[in-house]
Amino acid sequence: MNIGEAASVSGVSTKMIRHYEGLALLPQVSRTSSGYRQYSDKDVSRLRFIRHGRDLGFSLDRISELLDLWQNRERSSRQVKALAQAHIVELDEKLKELQEMKAALEHLMHNCNGDDRPDCPIIESLASEAAVRDGANNAHARKTLPDKRRKPAR
Numbered sequence: 001m002n003i004g005e006a007a008s009v010s011g012v013s014t015k016m017i018r019h020y021e022g023l024a025l026l027p028q029v030s031r032t033s034s035g036y037r038q039y040s041d042k043d044v045s046r047l048r049f050i051r052h053g054r055d056l057g058f059s060l061d062r063i064s065e066l067l068d069l070w071q072n073r074e075r076s077s078r079q080v081k082a083l084a085q086a087h088i089v090e091l092d093e094k095l096k097e098l099q100e101m102k103a104a105l106e107h108l109m110h111n112c113n114g115d116d117r118p119d120c121p122i123i124e125s126l127a128s129e130a131a132v133r134d135g136a137n138n139a140h141a142r143k144t145l146p147d148k149r150r151k152p153a154r
Contacts, residue, residue: 006039010047025050058087
């Protein structure tokens with residue numbers, strides 16, 4: 001089947017199929033005499049595996065590891081479970097970060113009157129954080145860049 005058909009049956013876009021090929025998540029596929037890619041049922045199964053891994057939030061590096069384990073019939077399920085457990089830890093960390101962001105935004109939103117006045121704690125918070133980051137970046141630049149006003153040491 002051609003790339004469009006493989007994309008349709010696997011649920012992976014043609015752009016992502018090419019990307020996965022470039023990353024060697026999908027082996028080089030055969031080509032017709034005119035250069036068109038030809039995908040087998042095995043390739044489509046591999047694409048579905050990758051898509052499902054992405055749906056579960058696995059990184060492409062982890063998916064590569066999982067693909068290797070999938071192909072290795074001598075693997076132990078312990079290895080697969082360890083990858084899944086590590087991923088759950090990462091998801092818990094992301095979930096905690098998202099909950100903290102949500103709480104901070106809810107606090108700002110609660111303190112915003114949402115009326116016709118320009119005063120807005122949401123905008124003020126974003127602006128003050130930007131100023132803090134700009135200040136930190138400028139301080140770092142002052143430490144790392146030579147001061148042209150100083151006379152060079154002799």
